[in-house]
Amino acid sequence: MRDGFKDREHLLRMAALFVVGLAAFVVLRGVLVPADFGELGHYRSSAIDDNRALAPGFAGRALCEGCHDDVVEARAASAHARIACEACHGALAAHAESPDEVLPELPAAAPLCVSCHEADVARPSWFPQVESSEHAAGAACDECHAPHRPEV
Amino acid sequence: MTVNRRRFLLDSGRYLFMTAVTARAVEHVLAGTPEKAPEYEMYDHWWAMAVDIGLCIGCGACVRACKTENDVPLEPFYFRTWVERYHVPGGDIEHPVVDAPNGGYDGFPARPEVAEGSKSFFVPKLCNHCAHSPCVQVCPVGATFESPDGVVLVDKTYCLGCRYCVQACPYGCRFIDPRTHVVDKCTLCYHRISRGLTTACCEVCPTGARMLGDLKDPDDPIQEFLRSNMVQVLKPQMATGSKVYYASLDGSVR
Secondary structure, eight states: OHHHHHHHHHHHHHHHHHHHHHHHHHHHHHHHSOTTBTSSSSSBTHHHHHHHOSOOSSOOHHHHHHHOHHHHHHHTTSTTTTSOHHHHHOOOHHHHHSTTTSOOOOOOHHHHHHHHHBOOTTSOTTSOOBOHHHHSTTOOHHHHOBTTBOOO | OOOOHHHHHHHHHHHHHHHHHHHHHHHHHHHTTTTOOTTOOGGGOOEEEEEEGGGOOOOOHHHHHHHHHHTOOOSTTOOSEEEEEEEEETTOTTSOEEEOGGGGTTOOOOOHHHHTTEEEEEEEEEOOOOTTOHHHHHOSSSOEEEOTTSOEEEOTTTOOOOOHHHHHOTTOOOEEOTTTSSEEOOOOSHHHHTTTOOOHHHHHOTTOOEEEEETTOTTSHHHHHHHHSOEEOSSGGGOOOOOEEEESOOTTOO
């Protein structure tokens, strides 16, 4: 009987330790795991907002065309009409936001033109391509071709 | 029950507290956490991309635009999207010669020695935004996930940089950012598409070889693209649920 009582004491101590440990775990977990973790899955749902936080650098064609309707008109009948403005002119959301303060730089024609139109076997055959070394005899592309309406 | 001053103060205190809690909860529900922006409803979209290999001219505009838009390190081995050039000699689809100098960022120098007698084409690559993503499955801390609108995103404050996901991705679409030492990958320009813009790569693609699409929108042009083209995803045998659909994809592409 006496031994039994002693054993019970041991068990109670163990149980107490276990309960304290469990409580510590629950408290620590509550403190360390973000409140929104697990709302939508095994992740922090506010991480979705973090991914949205970045500001766009490319304004998008629609925004450009809102002001530059003269260019839209110039390009309308051209093979280049479908190309977005920022494909050549670069990311210009800053310019769209403050048009007078941030001015876009005019891209250099030659390297830009050949990035698409230099002949390469891997380019689809329907696409207009030239060997730039032979095609223009050293003349700049935009001496003959207007970039917004390249048809001669 | 008599209402004395003490009881009145206690009760009104309780009711005030309860109202505050309820108000907070209602605000939470109405705001539609986590998107919080009433104009963008996550559950109304299921994003995908269509790539037409027959239209890709390998100009690298998408690679440059992506690096600009998403502040990707300019060193040659960090890409969220890149372009590969395939030369398939004699139609032997088991042994293609593939190159992607600087991921296509500076274009592709001619390689006449492999081009002769080859079938040649360009393949733009990016995160496939798998619906059953291997990279998400291996993340030990829940730092990467498939969002409710079908985009595989990274929680950069949670990522340990353990690189499990880099190894798990069958498409090689992830890298460790040398500045932050955590993983980085294509977000499908999540900051843009949730504002109603298209991705940077689709925006600048001069031939329209890449097209962002919303599979939940029956009027999205991607539906017509998927109907009228023979489409395939990369490594279909891995059952990743890839959502980047390629038209005219050659069997040599891995």
